Amino acid sequence: MSFTIQNVLIATNDDYLTVDVQVVDGKIAAIASDLEVIGTAVDGSNQLLLPGFVNAHTHSSEMWQRGIMSVLPLELWLAELYDFAPLDLEKVYLSALGTAVETLLSGGTSVVDHLVLIPGQELETIAIAVRAYQEVGIRAFIAPLIQDQSLTAGLPSGEFVQNHQPYFRPTAATLEIIEEAIKQFHHPQAGVSMLVAPTGIQLCTDALFQGCIELSDRYDLCRHSHLLETKAQEKLAQEKYGCTAVEHLHRLGYLSDRTSLAHCVWLNHTDITTLAQTQCTVVHNPLSNLRLGSGIAPILKYLQAGVNVSFGCDGASSNDSQDLLEAIKIGSVLHNTTDLDYQNWITPRKSIDMASLGGARGLNVADQIGSLSVGKQADLVLYDLTKLSLLPRTDPIGLLVLGRPTNVVDSAWVNGRQIVSNGEVNTINVDHLRQELFNRSQWEINRKSPTIAQIETHYRRVMEI
Amino acid sequence: MSFTIQNVLIATNDDYLTVDVQVVDGKIAAIASDLEVIGTAVDGSNQLLLPGFVNAHTHSSEMWQRGIMSVLPLELWLAELYDFAPLDLEKVYLSALGTAVETLLSGGTSVVDHLVLIPGQELETIAIAVRAYQEVGIRAFIAPLIQDQSLTAGLPSGEFVQNHQPYFRPTAATLEIIEEAIKQFHHPQAGVSMLVAPTGIQLCTDALFQGCIELSDRYDLCRHSHLLETKAQEKLAQEKYGCTAVEHLHRLGYLSDRTSLAHCVWLNHTDITTLAQTQCTVVHNPLSNLRLGSGIAPILKYLQAGVNVSFGCDGASSNDSQDLLEAIKIGSVLHNTTDLDYQNWITPRKSIDMASLGGARGLNVADQIGSLSVGKQADLVLYDLTKLSLLPRTDPIGLLVLGRPTNVVDSAWVNGRQIVSNGEVNTINVDHLRQELFNRSQWEINRKSPTIAQIETHYRRVMEI
Numbered sequence: 022m023s024f025t026i027q028n029v030l031i032a033t034n035d036d037y038l039t040v041d042v043q044v045v046d047g048k049i050a051a052i053a054s055d056l057e058v059i060g061t062a063v064d065g066s067n068q069l070l071l072p073g074f075v076n077a078h079t080h081s082s083e084m085w086q087r088g089i090m091s092v093l094p095l096e097l098w099l100a101e102l103y104d105f106a107p108l109d110l111e112k113v114y115l116s117a118l119g120t121a122v123e124t125l126l127s128g129g130t131s132v133v134d135h136l137v138l139i140p141g142q143e144l145e146t147i148a149i150a151v152r153a154y155q156e157v158g159i160r161a162f163i164a165p166l167i168q169d170q171s172l173t174a175g176l177p178s179g180e181f182v183q184n185h186q187p188y189f190r191p192t193a194a195t196l197e198i199i200e201e202a203i204k205q206f207h208h209p210q211a212g213v214s215m216l217v218a219p220t221g222i223q224l225c226t227d228a229l230f231q232g233c234i235e236l237s238d239r240y241d242l243c244r245h246s247h248l249l250e251t252k253a254q255e256k257l258a259q260e261k262y263g264c265t266a267v268e269h270l271h272r273l274g275y276l277s278d279r280t281s282l283a284h285c286v287w288l289n290h291t292d293i294t295t296l297a298q299t300q301c302t303v304v305h306n307p308l309s310n311l312r313l314g315s316g317i318a319p320i321l322k323y324l325q326a327g328v329n330v331s332f333g334c335d336g337a338s339s340n341d342s343q344d345l346l347e348a349i350k351i352g353s354v355l356h357n358t359t360d361l362d363y364q365n366w367i368t369p370r371k372s373i374d375m376a377s378l379g380g381a382r383g384l385n386v387a388d389q390i391g392s393l394s395v396g397k398q399a400d401l402v403l404y405d406l407t408k409l410s411l412l413p414r415t416d417p418i419g420l421l422v423l424g425r426p427t428n429v430v431d432s433a434w435v436n437g438r439q440i441v442s443n444g445e446v447n448t449i450n451v452d453h454l455r456q457e458l459f460n461r462s463q464w465e466i467n468r469k470s471p472t473i474a475q476i477e478t479h480y481r482r483v484m485e486i
Numbered sequence: 487m488s489f490t491i492q493n494v495l496i497a498t499n500d501d502y503l504t505v506d507v508q509v510v511d512g513k514i515a516a517i518a519s520d521l522e523v524i525g526t527a528v529d530g531s532n533q534l535l536l537p538g539f540v541n542a543h544t545h546s547s548e549m550w551q552r553g554i555m556s557v558l559p560l561e562l563w564l565a566e567l568y569d570f571a572p573l574d575l576e577k578v579y580l581s582a583l584g585t586a587v588e589t590l591l592s593g594g595t596s597v598v599d600h601l602v603l604i605p606g607q608e609l610e611t612i613a614i615a616v617r618a619y620q621e622v623g624i625r626a627f628i629a630p631l632i633q634d635q636s637l638t639a640g641l642p643s644g645e646f647v648q649n650h651q652p653y654f655r656p657t658a659a660t661l662e663i664i665e666e667a668i669k670q671f672h673h674p675q676a677g678v679s680m681l682v683a684p685t686g687i688q689l690c691t692d693a694l695f696q697g698c699i700e701l702s703d704r705y706d707l708c709r710h711s712h713l714l715e716t717k718a719q720e721k722l723a724q725e726k727y728g729c730t731a732v733e734h735l736h737r738l739g740y741l742s743d744r745t746s747l748a749h750c751v752w753l754n755h756t757d758i759t760t761l762a763q764t765q766c767t768v769v770h771n772p773l774s775n776l777r778l779g780s781g782i783a784p785i786l787k788y789l790q791a792g793v794n795v796s797f798g799c800d801g802a803s804s805n806d807s808q809d810l811l812e813a814i815k816i817g818s819v820l821h822n823t824t825d826l827d828y829q830n831w832i833t834p835r836k837s838i839d840m841a842s843l844g845g846a847r848g849l850n851v852a853d854q855i856g857s858l859s860v861g862k863q864a865d866l867v868l869y870d871l872t873k874l875s876l877l878p879r880t881d882p883i884g885l886l887v888l889g890r891p892t893n894v895v896d897s898a899w900v901n902g903r904q905i906v907s908n909g910e911v912n913t914i915n916v917d918h919l920r921q922e923l924f925n926r927s928q929w930e931i932n933r934k935s936p937t938i939a940q941i942e943t944h945y946r947r948v949m950e951i
Binding site: 030035036037084085086087088089090092093094097119122123252308310311312313314315316317337340341342344347351354355357358360361362363366367368369406407408409410411412413414415416417418419420421423424425427428451454455458459461462463464465466467484485486 | 562776805827880889892924929932
């Protein structure tokens with residue numbers, strides 16, 4: 022776990038420096054010119070070293086339905102997703118591997134998996150995802166996705182009376198499963214952390230949020246949730262609570278400096294102030310927000326209010342890739358259309374900072390990862406600046422963020438362990454993974470979702486389409 | 487130039503078929519099951535065959551400044567661009583090669599190069615770009631970028647009196663150069679077509695537009711131009727003409743079924759109707775429009791009005807890649823946020839159609855390329871569906887458009903000539919190109935543009951920032 026990267030380009034505040042970087046026992050030990058070689062010597066010439074990014078929100082098993090989901094807004098898309106969700110542990114394992122590989126090859130060394138659980142096999146689902154991430158060696162934050170209300174409860178009622186099936190399991194039983202998962206799988210030192218992660222206000226009772234707060238406090242865990250992804254959810258919050266979702270979650274005590282909230286598209290000015298005051302992190306999933314027509318999250322306003330923002334790919338059924346550099350690019354340039362004053366726009370350097378340190382902050386590990394700082398864990402990525410997509414040579418970070426980098430990650434380390442070398446993940450057999458993904462799927466088209474047929478009329482009425 | 491692709495997946499109206507495709511003398515001769523092998527047999531198993539896309543608007547030499555351009559709106563960005571534009575024929579050659587390679591490896595077989603001309607070496611600039619495209623073998627549409635007003639004339643004046651330097655060359659002299667270029671380089675049968683291409687209303691007099699119309703009529707050429715890319719241009723048109731830019735260009739006679747217009751962000755309802763009536767093509771450059779904060783072009787409205795729409799990467803200083811699949815993805819999903827009714831959203835199949843047949847229509851060659859039709863030229867692309875980024879297997883076109891395909895183009899043909907094989911451009915030495923791009927550039931950062939310093943105060947005042 023000790024090595025020295027020589028003659029590598031790193032970013033300083035407003036320039037670049039060529040330095041050596043010593044890593045000893047998994048930690049960054051020194052960054053300076055002409056350092057003594059400790060451990061293996063790594064040639065960093067014509068390469069850029071950055072801290073690993075965080076894929077701060079995804080759902081790994083959605084990879085099985087990427088490319089095929091209909092072009093629909095979240096509420097109908099979700100119905101189709103659940104109608105065809107794979108309920109198979111082997112598939113969960115393979116898609117977690119795939120998610121880890123795509124994240125790594127686009128600069129991510131950490132992944133937050135808001136993990137869809139197979140009903141009746143919840144602990145087994147978590148176990149197999151943990152196994153996949155540990156095999157790859159990526160830093161994993163497992164956020165088991167829980168709810169205690171049925172799908173249709175996630176739609177606003179409007180003027181119409183709606184009846185919903187009760188959820189199949191009592192809230193307390195769900196919380197017991199999560200507590201058991203925490204006991205079994207929460208091992209931050211081994212690179213696996215558990216988060217509490219109710220899916221969001223649209224499908225969860227207060228009791229579920231409160232139970233998660235209690236677990237988070239008792240076991241010192243971060244909190245995660247979707248928040249106000251769609252206009253429909255904004256309506257629903259008013260119906261359910263008579264106030265905004267942020268006001269309600271704040272009252273419940275869910276918002277904190279270790280709470281990260283995915284999407285945050287439909288917040289008002291007061292809500293934004295609340296997120297800033299409570300020191301929450303917004304996870305921006307720009308591609309998913311576009312594909313599902315959810316809207317453009319007011320990211321420039323978050324940044325101006327001092328809210329920490331990081332990037333996520335979101336699940337591959339709503340993106341449909343796990344390429345972090347793509348999410349970073351689009352999640353940066355998208356907002357230039359929302360503010361005439363270009364002095365507020367996100368620069369490539371700011372994007373990189375959001376993706377690395379911003380991601381770490383949202384997981385309460387900014388003291389351990391997220392920047393090239395002596396003493397931090399060596400979660401590092403080396404980019405090959407001689408690749409065609411990063412040429413001609415100009416500003417390396419500009420090329421990385423604003424271009425469309427292809428095959429540019431040469432090496433990646435997590436905790437000082439090298440898991441990508443020569444552009445390939447070296448901890449698992451990726452070719453075998455590819456074969457498995459191929460063999461367990463088939464080309465298909467035009468599925469018909471029975472649940473959409475049930476809810477579409479109501480959806481269109483209540484959304485006034 | 488004769489070959490037969492066997493067992494390849496092609497898209498039918500709403501499904502896929504596995505077929506053989508015969509190409510004889512550069513044309514598609516037959517598409518059916520179990521065809522006799524004519525010429526070379528190509529194994530199409532587990533591959534998807536699509537018509538080549540058109541990169542319908544770019545500026546190749548901008549590749550030299552990708553990654554480094556400041557985060558600025560078009561008008562200031564343009565000042566910086568021109569301050570640092572490379573004026574070197576060898577660089578024009580290399581960036582044309584690079585543009586062709588990136589376009590090909592993302593599914594494009596045609597490129598429209600709105601080519602920035604080196605002052606005093608206009609014909610040489612065109613000649614060297616033509617040479618580059620012919621060496622690669624991509625179908626090239628050369629649109630020499632001309633203007634006859636100075637840069638500052640492109641800004642609205644508002645309430646302020648502005649004086650502009652006269653342009654360095656008279657309009658007639660510029661038109662003479664273009665006519666000479668047409669005579670020398672317009673060889674559609676050899677894969678090189680010339681277009682007339684005034685930069686846009688912001689920097690061109692009526693005389694220049696009229697001269698271009700005349701040349702277009704005399705030599706039977708398509709017409710190209712930027713149109714209403716920014717809010718500043720919308721203001722400028724009102725100042726300059728007392729009407730919208732579309733009304734003015736319509737009156738001049740520039741709008742026609744062989745006119746393609748890049749950007750079209752700031753058009754009103756009447757303008758859109760005019761584009762539909764005149765059968766113009768809108769070239770959508772979504773990534774450039776986001777990076778420069780120009781806005782979101784009302785593409786769903788164009789489609790509803792029956793306007794033909796195609797995709798462009800735009801120059802690599804405003805994108806900063808030449809990856810057409812990226813432009814197609816973002817140019818499709820972006821608009822889901824502009825219309826609550828998902829029934830109007832662009833499906834992946836529609837996107838593919840816009841990128842291929844839409845591109846061909848905009849160049850008046852829809853009878854020759856743009857679809858897999860017997861009798862058309864064989865401008866074809868074969869995608870390898872076993873690549874990780876296109877797995878698991880679901881809907882191949884969905885994966886291609888909505889994912890983030892990497893290394894997926896296995897083969898490409900233009901006019902039946904194979905110019906990509908095994909994922910590599912085989913007509914030029916790409917490794918040598920890479921070396922040249924590397925050697926002729928250096929990592930840099932933080933340039934100061936003198937022209938921005940001159941115009942920024944006025945820009946902010948007139949745009950009320």
